Amino acid sequence: MSQGVHIKTINKEVLTQTMKNGGCGECVTSCQSACKTSCTVSNQSCLKK
């Protein structure tokens, strides 16, 4: 590791800020049942982004 780089932030979007403009409901449903390949919501994408 190069000197001085001790913390690397992987992503930048702060989740709590999405409360303001989120919730349009256009994204795909995320059934979490194993028989349909459970979607954790985290592996979905937002259609607006």
Added chain:
Amino acid sequence: MTCNFDAVHSFTIQDIHILLDINSGIVHSLSRMAWDFYQEWEKAGGDAPRAIEALAKTYDPKELQEIHRQFESLREEGMLFSRDDSLAGYELPEDTLIKALCLHVAHDCNLRCAYCFADTGSFGGKRGLMDADTGKRAIDFLFEVSGPRKHIEVDYFGGEPLLNFAVVRELIQYGRAKAQACGKELKQTLTTNAVLLDAEKSDFLNAHGVQLILSLDGRPQVHDRMRPATGGQGSYERVRAGIREYLSRPNSAGYFIRGTYTRYNPDFCEDVRHLVEQGFLNLSLEPVVAPAGVGYALTEEDLPQIFEEYEKLAELLYAYGQTGQEVNFFHYNISLDKGPCLPKRLSGCGAGHEYLAVSPEGDLYPCHQFVGQEEYKIGHVSTGVRNFSIGREFRRAHVFNKPQCRGCWARFLCSGGCHANACSLNRNILEPYRIGCAIQQKRLECALYLQVRKMAGEQDNPAI
């Protein structure tokens, strides 16, 4: 300022040190020195000078001070120790709209899978098929109740939907034409065991943009043990042939191979390896969900081995990537910057209020797992939803209202788990299936690890 260490999940996999700031969803990877400082800082209850002093013999105190400064700067930016006070008392809006249907076009199946939640296709009732009129009424119902939602979904499900392909074909065309006429985008998917999948059906499905979920558990002996045909003989060869046929056709609309692992194959990396060897690269393997006491059910004692296997899987996938073979393992795909908003994460699976299932007779249920359970019948495609209390109960079953989820670090990544599993195994929609939670947490750690690891491979400057 107090340091809210409870709002951070920290873990290490293969010498990669990761912090997840739970409420902001921000992920940091740390150098060994930063990791050691963080651990000591937490031990010292947030007293940084004490933590630096404790590490003074190992590291340069000036560098430790710099690390502390960087952490403080992240805190100021809302990327560390962030709070969710603003979400206290949050409830989903009452006006959520139904936007997805699971059509049970066949309550019958040509396999007799041992772990089938649907009584090998009958859902505890009569074996039978949905007729085209009922299916069309269901699609009409979806278009009507989805109101202004542009994106809507239909999944053709069973049992085995290809047993009723003539109707499926008609409904796919009907839905597509209706979407074009109404200006909506209809995503259609089909979940099949692939036994009846042939070139003609594949071409039709691809031409109509239907994505497939194809059930195959992995190695032949693993698959055949749990997924025999009606006569008891193994189905592996027929299933593999069906999938190969599908993949040989041009213009695939997209697919996932979906397998189940059980207590009989905790070494499921070998199944992933086998599937990749067949040329199947979009994969998903799920832990079986079964009541305790059943031979193939996963138990608490199996968890250490399963956790180890997930780490092995992350290494395997990374290794495939290094050789230029991108294997897409569904549960390790995680959208960190383009992921869903918090309201979506709080709405969970949407069963009962955004997503409903339709029985072959047209009865509506909160999701496919409740079909056939009379007490969960909430209406009919001809008359719409009549029982709204179940939908309300499901809508309220989000992570803030489930005691176990409220304190879980994975709450905004997982969204609370499967309601049907909670109801069937714990008789309580607010109490998630514990083994499922443990596996989910490990899977998410590995998914985050893999993201960091990949990023480290792409850049020469990761904090690793």
